[in-house]
Amino acid sequence: MKITTRFWISLVLSVPMLIEMLLMPLTGWMLPGGQWTMLVLTTIVMALSAGPFLQSAWASFKKHHSNMDTLVAVGTATAYLYSIYAMATGKQVFFESAAFVITFVLLGQVLEERMRNNASNAIEKLVDLQAKDAEVKRNGQFVKLPVDQLVLGDEVRVKPGQKVAVDGEILSGSSNIDESMVTGESMPVKKQVGDQVIGATINGNGTFTFKVKKIGDDTMLAQIVELVKKAQNSHAPIQKLTDKVSDIFVPVVLMIAIATFLIWYAVVGVNVANALIFAVSVVVIACPCALGLATPTALMVGTGRGAKMGILIKNGEVLETVNDIQTVVFDKTGTITVGEPKVTDIVGADKQVLKVAAALEESSEHPLATAIMTVAKEQKLAFEHATDFQAIEGQGVAATVAGQQAFVGNEKLRHNYEMSAKLQAEMTRLQDEAKTVVLVGLNQKVIGLIAIQDAPKSTSKEAMAALKSRGLKTVMLTGDNQRVAQAIANEVGIDQVIADVLPQDKAEQIKQLQAQGKVAFVGDGINDAPALSTADVGIAMGSGTDIAIDSGGIVLVKNDLRDVDRALALSKKTFGRIKLNLFWAFIYNVLGIPVAAGVFYGLGLTLSPEIAGLAMAFSSLSVVTSSVLLNQAKLSSKVTMDEA
Amino acid sequence: MIKIIVVLVGLAIIAFIAWWFFGKHEVEEGTADLSADQQSIDVEVLGGYSPETVVLKQGVPAKINFTRKDPSSCLDRVVFPDFGINQELPKDETKSVKIDTSKSGEFEWACGMDMFHGKLIIK
Numbered sequence: 001m002k003i004t005t006r007f008w009i010s011l012v013l014s015v016p017m018l019i020e021m022l023l024m025p026l027t028g029w030m031l032p033g034g035q036w037t038m039l040v041l042t043t044i045v046m047a048l049s050a051g052p053f054l055q056s057a058w059a060s061f062k063k064h065h066s067n068m069d070t071l072v073a074v075g076t077a078t079a080y081l082y083s084i085y086a087m088a089t090g091k092q093v094f095f096e097s098a099a100f101v102i103t104f105v106l107l108g109q110v111l112e113e114r115m116r117n118n119a120s121n122a123i124e125k126l127v128d129l130q131a132k133d134a135e136v137k138r139n140g141q142f143v144k145l146p147v148d149q150l151v152l153g154d155e156v157r158v159k160p161g162q163k164v165a166v167d168g169e170i171l172s173g174s175s176n177i178d179e180s181m182v183t184g185e186s187m188p189v190k191k192q193v194g195d196q197v198i199g200a201t202i203n204g205n206g207t208f209t210f211k212v213k214k215i216g217d218d219t220m221l222a223q224i225v226e227l228v229k230k231a232q233n234s235h236a237p238i239q240k241l242t243d244k245v246s247d248i249f250v251p252v253v254l255m256i257a258i259a260t261f262l263i264w265y266a267v268v269g270v271n272v273a274n275a276l277i278f279a280v281s282v283v284v285i286a287c288p289c290a291l292g293l294a295t296p297t298a299l300m301v302g303t304g305r306g307a308k309m310g311i312l313i314k315n316g317e318v319l320e321t322v323n324d325i326q327t328v329v330f331d332k333t334g335t336i337t338v339g340e341p342k343v344t345d346i347v348g349a350d351k352q353v354l355k356v357a358a359a360l361e362e363s364s365e366h367p368l369a370t371a372i373m374t375v376a377k378e379q380k381l382a383f384e385h386a387t388d389f390q391a392i393e394g395q396g397v398a399a400t401v402a403g404q405q406a407f408v409g410n411e412k413l414r415h416n417y418e419m420s421a422k423l424q425a426e427m428t429r430l431q432d433e434a435k436t437v438v439l440v441g442l443n444q445k446v447i448g449l450i451a452i453q454d455a456p457k458s459t460s461k462e463a464m465a466a467l468k469s470r471g472l473k474t475v476m477l478t479g480d481n482q483r484v485a486q487a488i489a490n491e492v493g494i495d496q497v498i499a500d501v502l503p504q505d506k507a508e509q510i511k512q513l514q515a516q517g518k519v520a521f522v523g524d525g526i527n528d529a530p531a532l533s534t535a536d537v538g539i540a541m542g543s544g545t546d547i548a549i550d551s552g553g554i555v556l557v558k559n560d561l562r563d564v565d566r567a568l569a570l571s572k573k574t575f576g577r578i579k580l581n582l583f584w585a586f587i588y589n590v591l592g593i594p595v596a597a598g599v600f601y602g603l604g605l606t607l608s609p610e611i612a613g614l615a616m617a618f619s620s621l622s623v624v625t626s627s628v629l630l631n632q633a634k635l636s637s638k639v640t641m642d643e644a
Numbered sequence: 645m646i647k648i649i650v651v652l653v654g655l656a657i658i659a660f661i662a663w664w665f666f667g668k669h670e671v672e673e674g675t676a677d678l679s680a681d682q683q684s685i686d687v688e689v690l691g692g693y694s695p696e697t698v699v700l701k702q703g704v705p706a707k708i709n710f711t712r713k714d715p716s717s718c719l720d721r722v723v724f725p726d727f728g729i730n731q732e733l734p735k736d737e738t739k740s741v742k743i744d745t746s747k748s749g750e751f752e753w754a755c756g757m758d759m760f761h762g763k764l765i766i767k
Contacts, residue, residue, distance in 0.1 A: 051715075052715035052716065055715055056714050056715055059691025060691035060760075061664075061691070062691060063691050063692040063694070063696075064664055064667075064669050065665075065692055065760065066665055067716075069716060109717065250665075251661050251665040251666065255658045259654075259658065262650070262651050265647070265650060265651075266647045266650065
């Protein structure tokens with residue numbers, strides 16, 4: 001039977017007894033059938049809802065283990081069995097205590113199960129990226145075969161738009177390949193004979209053949225899968241405080257209960273029934289259902305509030321770990337920056353420079369051309385169409401515009417075009433800012449410059465400042481070269497730059513940083529998945545790939561880096577509330593036990609089992625209330641809090 | 645007189661609880677059945693793992709077959725952190741976990757909540 005079903009059964013059957021308990025002191029209303037009805041209701045609860053607790057408690061008892069189930073089982077079974085005895089001998093019964101305890105414990109488990117089911121399926125999605133088949137040369141002919149039939153040294157043909165099946169080296173042809181899913185680099189990479197290609201990347205517009213160099217578990221994709229798997233599982237869920245406690249707590253409570261009975265019976269000299277009541281009260285009040293509710297309820301409220309803010313927190317361990325974070329590492333492309341190159345500066349006569357550039361780049365698909373065309377379209381620029389196109393590999397484009405010779409490209413394409421000293425100086429300045437500079441030439445003269453850069457998001461700077469004010473160290477991890485990375489880092493205010501990092505080495509870099517303390521990693525690409533899983537807390541950008549999102553423990557839906565700080569603030573608050581809840585729940589138990597044992601009998605302070613049951617219900621209620629209040633708690637963060 | 649007996653019985657129960665939960669106890673150990681090119685062992689999941697320690701021979705492909713009979717949701721996953729395995733264990737179904745035995749040594753496994761533990765010895 002599912003936990004949810006067991007919960008509903010015990011809830012529905014407990015409600016009549018709860019009503020009686022509340023109404024009786026006021027109106028004297030009793031359940032029809034009185035104790036017999038209670039016996040029947042509780043017996044059903046004990047058999048169906050509590051059965052598995054008893055079973056599990058017995059099974060672990062045989063193996064010398066005890067857990068929460070043990071206490072629940074002993075407490076409820078004692079209350080139940082004693083009530084039957086009390087009913088037979090005409091004493092006060094407390095069937096409802098047994099039923100309530102079961103209901104509260106199951107409520108806690110239902111909530112907890114809901115949280116745990118958000119387990120990630122990053123690995124399945126990664127495996128889905130793998131190409132299913134490939135065109136392989138067999139007996140001089142290209143035939144389509146499933147990928148698992150490829151062998152080393154096979155020659156594979158890749159047509160435009162197809163996925164590269166496995167890792168290899170290009171034998172003939174050339175193309176632009178979109179490797180973003182593996183390397184995170186947004187621009188397609190030019191590949192020609194002798195270059196390495198990576199499985200699962202997508203071919204652009206050329207056709208090429210390559211020699212298979214790695215298959216099966218040796219491919220880069222398979223290795224990323226392996227890294228993610230290991231990283232996910234080595235984060236064995238942190239042993240929960242309640243579980244640690246229960247290993248010692250449970251046997252100790254049982255011993256105290258027996259000691260209580262012995263002292264009352266043998267030393268004080270009351271009768272068996274009264275001595276038993278004290279003992280049962282001890283077991284009932286020790287029942288840790290408030291402890292069980294403390295964590296899941298606070299998690300539900302905290303993560304619910306996060307969801308409203310566009311911050312998805314996947315599990316409780318993340319909240320706990322966030323408190324110890326000392327370093328926050330960021331991926332560059334797509335995380336700190338927008339992820340698309342944009343025109344940042346135009347030098348020279350703006351309109352004319354852009355007109356010439358647009359005319360030449362109109363039909364080009366180069367990413368830099370896309371950036372230029374975006375600006376031209378934004379400005380609704382009318383430009384003439386160029387003729388006599390000449391695309392020069394690795395240099396740019398030359399053509400004729402309105403009868404005049406023109407070019408757009410780098411220095412190499414300038415040839416004998418004149419260039420003023422002022423433009424020269426500007427070009428050096430822009431290059432020092434780590435921007436890609438293209439020259440625009442017309443009629444034997446360089447008329448202007450266009451600078452292009454993958455610019456930082458407008459919110460990145462504020463986000464870094466907020467993290468720093470928390471005393472955290474910020475690090476940028478990128479495959480880009482040192483100069484470009486440093487320029488971006490200076491602009492947004494990052495403490496440390498680790499550049500020229502190969503995609504597969506990102507996780508390794510995180511491990512090195514972990515030597516100095518707990519690390520959070522913020523990223524968005526498939527290549528970030530191992531790093532996201534390796535870091536103590538993985539934070540994925542919502543715009544990122546599914547795999548990155550699945551690998552992260554926190555997902556920022558709005559792609560706003562300021563949410564990193566908000567997520568930290570929320571996590572800290574929620575975890576603080578969990579600790580507070582556990583403290584109160586625990587205090588109830590610890591203080592309740594001596595009272596229930598009758599230590600304060602002389603002062604007239606005692607707990608009968610049903611009052612013990614009620615006290616326990618109140619402790620659960622106070623824990624739930626404290627969790628719900630988390631919705632109103634103020635979060636402390638430097639960045640503005642806008643909640644939808 | 646009857647009081648003395650009750651007290652003695654009570655103290656005996658307390659002593660028993662202390663010994664039972666806190667004392668040192670032998671753990672059940674099992675060695676995998678070896679055939680020509682593979683080995684396998686069945687582990688029952690009920691209030692823990694039986695056997696709790698599994699011994700495998702190095703270099704022979706191995707399978708551990710887990711059957712969960714315990715209704716507790718604590719035990720619904722088995723995790724081998726060193727091998728990157730996190731296997732769900734639906735109740736009353738047998739799920740096999742393949743173990744890479746190329747390296748010898750002692751490894752831990754645990755339930756999804758890290759409460760119950762088992763030991764894997766490859767030699």
